[in-house]
Structure formats: C-alpha cells, structure tokens
Amino acid sequence: MATTSFTAPKLSSPTFQTLCRNFPLSLPIPKTLSSFSFHLSPFLSRFHLHHHHYHPPRFHPRRLFAVRAESENGAEPIRHYDFDLFTIGAGSGGVRASRFAANFGASVAVCELPFSTISSETTGGVGGTCVLRGCVPKKLMVYASKYSHEFDESNGFGWKYDTEPKHDWSTLMANKNAELQRLTGIYKNILNKAGVTLIEGRGKIVDPHTVDVDGKLYTARNILISVGGRPFIPDIPGREYAIDSDAALDLPSKPEKVAIVGGGYIALEFAGIFNGLTSEVHVFIRQKKVLRGFDEEIRDFVGEQMALRGIQFHTEESPQAIVKSADGSLSLKTNKGTIEGFSHIMFATGRRPNTKNLGLESVGVKINKNGAIEVDEYSRTTVPSIWAVGDVTDRINLTPVALMEGAALAKTLFQNEPTKPDYRAVPSAVFSQPPIGQVGLTEEQAIKEYGDIDVYTANFRPLKATLSGLPDRVFMKLIVCAKTNKVIGLHMCGEDSAEIAQGFAVAVKAGLTKADFDATVGIHPTSAEEFVTMRSPTRKIRQSSESQGNMGHEAETAAGV
C-alpha cells in the first residue's frame, strides 16, 4: 500500500472509474484498459480518495505502451483469467511485485515451496533466499560472531572476563531459527494483507498464461518468474562431502576447522562468521586476491585485515577433490597439495538461477548459458506475457535490486507507468569483518569510463582501535571525475561501512560533486566525517595525450597539505 503515496494510480479518467465501480469484471472493455483488474476497483477508488493529493500535477494520457502484455497480439480474443498476475516464487522480488500489483488493484496469486532452512527442488519458503538463507540469517550470524572481536576490544576499555566467554552453538541456531520462523510468518501476513493468494507448492509454466502447481492449473494474464538462485558446487570428486551456504547457515554444531572455497562475498562473510565463532578457518581462492570485481585497494585491504584476525588465505589454490578419512575428517586436495583435518568444507563458488523444471523451454522463454532468464529492460522475457525479476535473471543479485525490479514491474503492468529499474549507483555491502560498503565505480572502472580522475584515500586507525590496541584500520576512498568534479565512486572498508555508505549513496546517485562533499560539515567524532574532510587527492590520474586507448594513464602524487 505504501507506494501509492507517490505513485498513485494514474487511471484517472472519471468515466473509467465509473465503469469500474458499476460493472462486473467480465465486461468486455477495450484492449487498452484490459490489463487492469476491475473486480478490485474499490481499491483503486479508495486510493484515489486517500492519496490523490500526492499526484504529481501532470496529465497522464492513457496511452498504450509497448511492453504491455499482449499488446503486440491485438487480435487475441478477450479471455477471462483466474488472476491478473501469477508469481512463481515468494522471495524478495516476487513478494514485492505481488504486493504492489495487488495494491494497484490487480488480482494476484503467488506460489512458493514449503519452508525449510535448506533449499532444494522441493523446499523453499515464503521470504526466499534473503530472509531464510541469505541476508538475514547471515547478518544474525555476523552479529553473533562479531562479539569475539568486541570482547577483545572491550579488554582495552577496561572490561575483564574471569573466564573467557564461550560460545554455545545450539543457542544461536535455536534463536536464529525462531527469528526465521517469525519472519516467514510476517511475509505470509504481508501477502495476505495485500490480498494476494498464497499457494504452497511447486509452480511450473504450462503455457504463456497457465501455471501448474502440483497438478492444479491456474490461468493468469501475466506470469512472473521470481524463483531466485541456488548455490552451485563444482563437480569434483568428493563433492558430496561439501556443504554450501544454505547448510553453513544451519549447522548442527560448530565446525572446528573449516575450509571455505571461493573468494567472493559469501566466502568472506562466512570466513568472518566462523572465525568469530572460534573455528579455525582456511579460505581457498583461485585468484591472487579476494573479491574479484571490487576496487583493487579494497581487495588488498580487506584481505589484510581478515588475515590479521586469524583467517588463513590460500591464494591461487583451486580444489580438485575432497577425501573423507577413516576418522571422519575431510581433506582438501588442491593444485598445490593436500590439507587435512577439516570438519567441514564449504563451497562458496557462485550461485545459479533456479530455472530447471520450470517448463520454460516448452513455452519458449529464453535462458542464457548460465541458466538465467533473458529479459528486456522492463523485465519481460521472450514470451510477452511472462516476466522475470530477481536473481533468476542474474542482473545484479541483491535483495534491494530485486525489490526495485519487482516494484518497477508492478508499475509497468498495473499502473500504466512503464518503469525501468535504474541500475546506476546501486550501493552494496559485504558483511565481512571488517565490512565493506561501496557505491558507484571502482577506480579501475572509473579510469576506463572517464579517463581522467582524482582519487582521494584515507587509511587510518580509528579512535576505538587506538584504545583497544587491536590492529584494526579503516580505509576510505573517493573517486572523482576530473572533468565534472562529480563523485563517481565511494568505497570503504572498516567498522560500520555498510551503514555509512547508504547516505553517501543518495549523494552519489544524485550526482553530487566533490565540492558538495567538501561543503558538508563533519559529524565529530565519527569515521564517516572523513568522507567530507578529504582535502587533497592521493593521486590524479590523467590519460597521457599521446597514448592510445585506456592503457596509458599516469599517477601523480599530489602535494599534501
């Protein structure tokens, strides 16, 4: 309901509203209006009454717009469908699209697999990856694991523990799972309150307007695929002994010694979690550095900081096989040798879209070689009545992006307002310890895209660390376009990075300049104030005029104040 405040229904022709109120839904209405739900029209008029004053004062012609379902197919006869929208998968994107669609007056159903902490072909749960097997349980585990660092810090501030604090794994798991149960209930409630019909079962597409859920058929004007992704484990001998992130979030007991394969954000987050919960942690990465795709300086910095906290990195080391010993422990054979004695070996080697057994091939929904559904800018698949949002499309796999895509789709379909998700300056965080927050371009991307840039960096020991005596540091970086003075990238690794980056993301998204940052007064004493007090660039990178392409840039060290 919330969105209506700024994006109230644009169907404002009085005659149309009269129609809505007075006629049953089966009325043959001109095609241009037919993608709106009529039997929920009381909702529409209610929103009109309550939210009318938030309308931007602009006229919205009731134009037909190109991506509307069936628009290319004008000759199709009017049909009655069970639902205006049928969503397969009640994760972040699916729930958002369904709720908003219902709020805009559509009749909506969503199907989802039964709840389980471990996902499979037959288990899922309302809430999806984020709530059940991703962001939320991960963050709860991060909170739990951070305490061991906080206990260490607190020693420097005068706190003493007669006996070293010990961690009880089962308490954490019980409390975490109770919270997940609560959340899945809340999500069901949200759907229910929005008037969305929730169907438990596995959805499969039968034809462009029909979904089969465990043998029962439902017709819908539009079908939304939002089935997400699942962890992928490469096919090596002994892979059956490995666990993925689903299992890692719900282990029955603490792993004593764990190998984590992978250098992406999931690998780093779990490395931090297990390390904080006092496991011995080894991370195996194929590359020289962690977090491919992130800013190079951030990659170096986070690796160093994590190593200082006791995580052992094995770089350029790829797993080849897992062997189970007689005593039950696991050995990991890599290109460099064999390391023995692991209680657990976790693979964080990527995620794949859940597109198998959805019936996609038979209806002609095109998928790419990774199994991701191909969609256009409006999240429409190659079949006009079928749409897809979230991780299943493998665009930017983040909950808030799926939310954006879901919200945009609901607007496009049911509010007569074609809306493309905007992928510029999407901020993100890695909840490693220390965490990373970022928005915009990396230095490498910025050079490629803009050529001439100024880079401001700060690498400092935060006030807390000077007292705790721990080797924690903070790294911050601003990347500024030399020509326009716009801040095009902002990166931070250190305590509170994720929280700090959000506000700056508003500024970067709004296209603010370095001068705007400089004009802002600091909040003292914080770490964040460093971002508004960076006076001299660490280096200025200029394309040397004679060089061709993007390779010839030079770094000059600016004179410090």
Place this chain on the structure above:
Amino acid sequence: MARKMLVDGELNQTNKEGAEYDFDLFVIGAGSGGVRAARFSANYGAKVGICELPFHPISSEVIGGVGGTCVIRGCVPKKILVYGATFGGEIEDARNYGWEVNEKLDFNWKKLLQKKTDEINRLNGIYKRLLSNASVKLLEGEGKIVGPNKVEVTQPDGTKLSYSAKHILIATGSRAHRPPIPGQELAITSDEALSLDDLPKHAVVFGGGYIAVEFASIWRGLGATVDLFYRKELPLRGFDDEMRAVVARNLEGRGIKLHPQTNLTELVKTDNGIKVITDHGGELIADVVLFATGRLPNTKRLNLEAVGVEIDKTGAVKVDEYSHTNIPSIWAVGDVTNRMNLTPVALMEGTCFAKTVFGGESSKPDYRNIPCAVFSIPPLSIVGLSEEEAIEQVNGDVLVFTSTFNPMKNTVSGRQEKTIMKLVVDAETDKVLGASMCGPDAPEIMQGIAVALKCGATKAQFDSTVGIHPSAAEEFVTMRSVSRRVTARGKAKTNL
C-alpha cells in the same frame, strides 16, 4: 603555496609590508578553531603565532592545553568513555547470541581512564606537531589583548612577553558553568567527570542537554545508578520533539532514572555522600553530582574592555558573518562566539577566516544543514530542520516520514529498544528539509545523508537510491508512505 617563512628565532623578521608587526596573525587559544585558523593562515603564507595555557585534563583560568576542549575535555575523551560504556550493553546482548559470559563482569575504571589520558596526551602532541609543521610559533601562557594590534602572553613562570600582530584571533572557547545553588562546590562539571578517580556508584546528573544525557549514558553503561534531573518535560531542548521523547524512553530503558521538570536546589555534604535536594522536596544521596547546565564563553580574562571588543550578555564575542569583531584587527571563531558550538563548525569558521584574511577570498561559514550527534546510548543524530522548525519555516505543507523499527540485532538479543528515523519534506518542492535518527550507528549513518541535504536533495532522490541490505540506514531510502502531512492552514502561525 605556503611561503613558510617563519623559523624559530627569527621572530623579528620583517613581513612583506614592512617591519611594523611581529606577526601577521596572533591566535589566542589552540583549540579546534584556533589551530585550524593558525595552520591554514600559515599555509597561505602568513607569519603566525599562537598561545595556549599549559596542558591539564581539567581546565581553569590558567589551565588549558593544545587541542582544546574537543581533544582534551570534550568530543574525544567523551567518545572514548562512550565506547567503553557501550560494551556494557553489548555484552548483555551477546548472551542470546549464544555467548556464555560471567554473570558478574569486572570493569576496571582506572584502566580506562589511564588509556584515555594516554590517548589525549598523544593527541596533544600531534596537535603541537601540526602547528610546528605549519611553521606556527607556539607560545605557552595566557594571552591578553592589550591593544588593537598588541597581545601580551604571561608565561607559566610569570614572565610577560609582548607581541604585535596585524590581526588577532580570539579562539579561547568556553567552560562549563555551574548554577549558583547552595553547595554547588560539591558538584563537578564535565571536565572532572572525564577524569574521575573512581567510577561513581550513584551519580546524579543535572541538565537536559547533550552533555547531560551523554554522561548519564556513560555511567549507566558502566554499571552505576544514575538519576537525571532536568527542567523541561523532555531532555535535549531544541531537537525534534519526537526524537527527544525517544531519547528519554531509551535512557529509561537502559536503566537511567529520569526526573523531568525538576530542579536541584541544594547540595549538602553528608557522611554517606552528597545529599541532593530538589525543588519537589525530594532527597537522595549520591557520590557524584554532575552539573551539565551549559557552558559560557571564556572572555573574562582577555582584557577585551581595554580595546573595546564587544561581547553579548552571555559573554560571547560579537562577530559579523566573517567572524570579524567590532575592532577591525580583531576576529573570533569557535565557542567563544557562541554561534554553533561544535568542533567541525569551529574548523569551518577557522578555515573561512584564513581564506578571508590571508587567502584573498572572502568566505562566510555556511550554517545551513550542519549535522550533529548526541552520543547517548543509543545515539541521536540530526541534520537540517526538526519537524517543529520545518512547520514554522515552510510556507506550504510539510510531509513527515517516520520509521520506527526493531533493529535486526535486537530480534535475537531480545533488547527492547526501537530505532526511529525521520525525514521532513517540503511538500511543494519535495526537498528534504531535515533528517533525524535515534539508534545504533546514527552519527555514522547521518554523515552521508548530510551531504545529500546540504545539496538540496529531494525525497524523490532518496527514493531512487537503492538500499543497502540489511542495514538500518536503508530505511532512509525506503520510507514510502507519509506518516503525516502538516498543512499550511492547520499550522498555528506565529506572528511575523
């Protein structure tokens, strides 16, 4: 770049315009504003001298220290104690996350104090180095103005030095003020509170401002019993009313006993401690009583009358928009001018002063959308207008977006404490006029929001920003439904 021409022992070197002055600039007071102005002026090529009283954690007429209030008796030591105190709650929260921690924890106040003092000594040294690196001549002693271009410095041994300067900058800051009630000498101020020998067992805090709530939070977090007395219905006058109520609720939730609309009338020394008597006739015994009832500018011993520098009735030096006093050669920045008493504001004033006087670029400090934080536990942070200010100042309708939620960490820890966020928006222009938050990490979160507000960001721009999930901060970009709309007509307009 800087003509770093001043070298020790060359004080009599002539400046550009002839040999009239010992210095281009003489700064009295080496706190945040003074040091900034001195360094930047020197970087512009000015020959700069600065004087400061000898260092000690507790200030007096004759005690100060390079670094000033912020570094020695304010922001920095306060934040260190807040960090220390926050662990108290953190350790409680750890239990539901599976950590088995002793029921009775041992906290060593002396250790924390020692480490705090070490850190302050370190910073004091850093500030001195900053000055010497910028070729600013540092003199220890009390500065007095003896003429429009003349300063006298009384050194610790009593000898007096006299210098002439083309410009004089007053940056002497402020000091805590005690209300004149019987027994007031039994109470301490924030200076002493940052350097107590022992952690109070039962502390009484008198005052409703940010210093009062910060110290109440510190002592409570470290395990003391704390009673907080203030005159108004809610603490933190001047802040958004809704936020004030939340802070009050949180302080109470953390175990601080609040006594709103209550004044202290008398303190009496007894064998068991200090007897505190209120205007409601209440009595209680405390081992520490803190007065956090405001601060007054340090202008008394500057001899301002002699040259006719105007001060207002609170003792603050009167200045124009460029920090210029009524005497053409004398300027003032920071708390001594009692404009907005924050370190970063003093820095801004110092920077603008240096630019204006030595950088050849007239430059006024901009007081719009200055963010600030109260390091209570949990903290409060704001930027821009409060809801009340917005309603008062905006001609049209005001939209208020609020979000009150249980932070994710509390879902497992079981702590009953909500985080609240608020955006105040001009309905007509869609500009975000004010943002506020009370909850963990609020000051860190608010800094970036402040950049957006400073540049006139609209609510639509907030909405178009994608969230960082899961964070508390993402709530600021996902406030979709308006909590209330205050219409222009419905507003009680004050006469203007």
